Amino acid sequence: MTARFTGKVVLITGGGSGIGRAAALAFAGEGATVVVAGRNAEPLAETVKLIEAEGGRADAVTADVSSSPDVARLVATTVERHGGLHIAFNNAGVLETGPLADMDEAAWDRLISVNLTGVFLSMKHQIAHMRDNGGGVIINTASNLGAHMRLPYLGAYAASKAAVSALSRAAARECIGQGIRVNAISPGPVDTAMSLRPGETEDARAERMKDAVPIGRVGTLAEAASAVIWLASPEAGFTVGHDLVIDGGASA
Numbered sequence: 001m002t003a004r005f006t007g008k009v010v011l012i013t014g015g016g017s018g019i020g021r022a023a024a025l026a027f028a029g030e031g032a033t034v035v036v037a038g039r040n041a042e043p044l045a046e047t048v049k050l051i052e053a054e055g056g057r058a059d060a061v062t063a064d065v066s067s068s069p070d071v072a073r074l075v076a077t078t079v080e081r082h083g084g085l086h087i088a089f090n091n092a093g094v095l096e097t098g099p100l101a102d103m104d105e106a107a108w109d110r111l112i113s114v115n116l117t118g119v120f121l122s123m124k125h126q127i128a129h130m131r132d133n134g135g136g137v138i139i140n141t142a143s144n145l146g147a148h149m150r151l152p153y154l155g156a157y158a159a160s161k162a163a164v165s166a167l168s169r170a171a172a173r174e175c176i177g178q179g180i181r182v183n184a185i186s187p188g189p190v191d192t193a194m195s196l197r198p199g200e201t202e203d204a205r206a207e208r209m210k211d212a213v214p215i216g217r218v219g220t221l222a223e224a225a226s227a228v229i230w231l232a233s234p235e236a237g238f239t240v241g242h243d244l245v246i247d248g249g250a251s252a
């Protein structure tokens with residue numbers, strides 16, 4: 001086990017499942033104290049349990065990223081309990097699909113409030129802390145659907161994620177002078193519930209991926225998490241405002 005993140009406090013939204021949980025385990029495995037956040041306490045507690053079972057340090061805070069008071073409390077609690085905030089992985093997200101003509105405004109609002117406003121609010125409160133406390137690293141989860149490719153029935157989701165990509169790159173230019181390095185990841189289909197169509201089995205998804213993705217499969221959680229770890233590491237110190245596509249060639 002290497003320990004590139006010993007002494008670092010890492011905050012991960014959407015840390016109770018999928019890519020967020022995989023990144024939480026990876027950061028903790030390299031010595032970080034990890035705070036996982038999401039709306040539901042139970043999956044967060046499970047992530048903490050998995051990390052502690054490996055001898056790592058973790059904590060959970062319930063918060064809705066679309067609520068500014070929640071995000072302010074999340075950042076303040078992280079700093080109070082763990083003495084700082086050095087790395088933030090703003091990864092919480094939701095998916096809504098369907099023809100634009102049939103999409104109700106509530107679904108649109110949900111997408112924008114979590115996927116885009118959630119990242120804005122997270123960065124707003126994190127940057128305010130980091131700029132006065134020696135800087136930090138921020139990584140936001142966009143998607144290959146957005147700035148890199150578009151598909152029918154996924155236009156609203158793509159719009160929310162393209163905006164995350166743009167916001168991340170603009171924030172990178174704005175914040176690097178304050179010692180805060182901002183980047184994004186843009187995954188393609190990764191092995192989580194989000195890449196399954198409603199009612200689809202994993203076998204059916206595997207068949208679909210043979211045509212949908214040049215590499216012929218979904219990405220693994222380890223492949224997604226390792227990109228986050230690299231962007232957060234000192235080895236990526238000169239990487240600023242990058243939007244790292246991890247999609248098996250889907251948007252190439």
Ligand SMILES: NC(=O)c1ccc[n+]([C@@H]2O[C@H](COP(=O)([O-])OP(=O)(O)OC[C@H]3O[C@@H](n4cnc5c(N)ncnc54)[C@H](OP(=O)(O)O)[C@@H]3O)[C@@H](O)[C@H]2O)c1
Nearest residue numbers: 014017018019038039040064065092093189190192194195
């Ligand atoms: N899997 C893919 O194929 C894929 C591809 C491209 C991009 N992504 C992006 O990757 C990120 C992680 O997705 P995933 O695949 O790991 O799916 P996931 O397992 O569904 O993870 C999404 C996480 O976001 C949290 N979340 C949702 N709304 C929230 C809110 N309002 N406040 C706080 N937390 C909230 C969820 O926890 P609670 O429900 O408990 O709040 C959940 O832990 C998302 O941003 C997604 O858009 C995924």
